[in-house]
Amino acid sequence: MIKKLKSKILTSIRNKRINVFVLFLLSAFIILIFTKLSKQYTNTIAFEIEKQNVPQKYVILNDSTQLHITLKTHGFKWLRYYFTTPKIKIDFTKDIYEEDHVFVYNKSKSYLNNTQFDKEVELLSLSPEKLIFRYGINQVKKLPVKLHTNIDFSHGYNNSTPIITEPDSIVVVGPNILVSELDGLETEELVLNDVRVDLNEKVKLKLPKNKADLKFSVEEVSVKAKVERFTEGTLKIPVTLINAPKKAEIKYFPKQVSVSYYVSLSEFNTITSKDFKVICDYNKTNKNQSFLIPELVKAPVGVKNIKIGQKRIEFIVIK
Template sequence: MIRKLKSELVTSIKNKRLNVFLLFLFSAFIILIFTKLSKDYTSTLNFAIKKVNVPRDKVILNDSSHKLQVTLKTHGFKWLKYYFTEPDISIDFSNEVYKKQNTYVYTKSVSYLNEKKPFRSEVKLLNINPDTLVFRYDTNLVKKVAVNIETDISFFPGFDIVDDYKITPDSVTIIGPEELVNAINVVNTEKIILTEIKSNISIKAKLNLPKNTADLKFSDNDVQFTANVEKFTEGVVTIPIQVINLPQDVSIKYFPKEVKVSYYTSLKNFNSISAKDFKVKCDFNKVDTKQSVLIPELVKLPSNVKHIKLNQKRIEFIILK
């Protein structure tokens, strides 16, 4: 029993010593870190260029050389900011550059940059390389181009669209270098694939914008695609045939004298459509004299029908005099 108590006491003392050792070790590590971060260090970093207040009628052409190597001196705590976020320098094109031929030129001294953000508050800028940046630019062109819809849509049996598909907006405005903008005459949407549709359509359609065109700006990235969908039915009307351009000294007899016209329309419009809304004519000037046939043509039809079909493609005739 005594041996057991003695053993537990020794183990407890050892554990306490170990805990105290670990506490002192951790404290020493923290003190070391703070000591290191409190010292000043000098290092060189790549700074990206952030272009601000660029004239609206100009576009700065992208160039991978638009970076500055900046040598800074500051204590360790300040360095942490540069390691966790990508540093950049803002260049104000309204007052920090000047024009030279077809370029903007930026050249500022170390003392000037020391007064700018992000170099204030115990951060000393020692050197910049290169000391001059040259920005090529082009004049912006503004152009409006049509949007073209790419579709693959099938409808539930007995359903179809009323009128046409609609897109809003039906065109987009492009702003950018003249050479790039002039190469674009239409913008297509991503293909819209829909199946067994039997209700109205209203969806966003993404535009297939040209790739690798960072110098171009588009007024829209997508368009609204809509269509009214209704139940449809087939109708048939009988229309008399009119023969036009028949010479005054010619009389003919033709058969049949009327044709059936089938069409497809919505149930809502079905009762409003009648035979008087259609007109079929045969032009004698287009007659096939070898076979003595007239070709019927539908010259009038209502706007709210589709899939129109004439059941008679040829009208036979004989000349009486």
């Protein structure tokens, strides 16, 4: 019993010694921190630009976004800059002037020191010493969407309707000097493999680098198309001769050519020879040439991979 009591007393003394040591260590650390923070330090820090009272008709471009300022102050003040984003306020009604179609901010170190910092902060230098703000007048423009795809259909499948984007154009609003440079917006590449169902995919637009100065009605579009099983068809199409000389008779052979094509199963039975037209233009022949080149000038919508079986039509001129 006495041994247990003695052991508890010794443990309690040890714990008190440890607690005193920890308290002493913590106090020393706090004193050290306060000593460090009480000293003055010099450092350069990037200040963001906060634009105030910009006239509504102007759009200021984000060219000048930071001002690097070297300050001298004690550690307590530096804590403020490290824990919050430091900013320099620029009032466009009194702090800037216009020169050569840009706004210029060119205030002295003493002006900044007196208006943006308190007495315990000394401003030593700033870079750049002059800020240039390009500006523009707001412009609204409608831009077509330029689709960029790499689609591989499953064997026997293809799109039976054109591949489109919804919307097919977007509206951009921003400074005229930037908007006027845009004539359309491309999509990111849409890559699809082994496709056998209808297309309905989202794809992002490739926005310009200065997109922060512009507003877009949408930043992505839908890519749509109907996909069906396709089959091959072949028809005999009569050949029509055009621009033949009036004072001569042209005999040509064959009078018909085979036209093969690729069409969806749902449309296969609707395709007839009347949907195609093949011509031979006599004006495109040379003096010593004895053949005509058949050309397809008419084909139904939705038909793909159309090929004319005969590459040449033989002819003779009878005067």
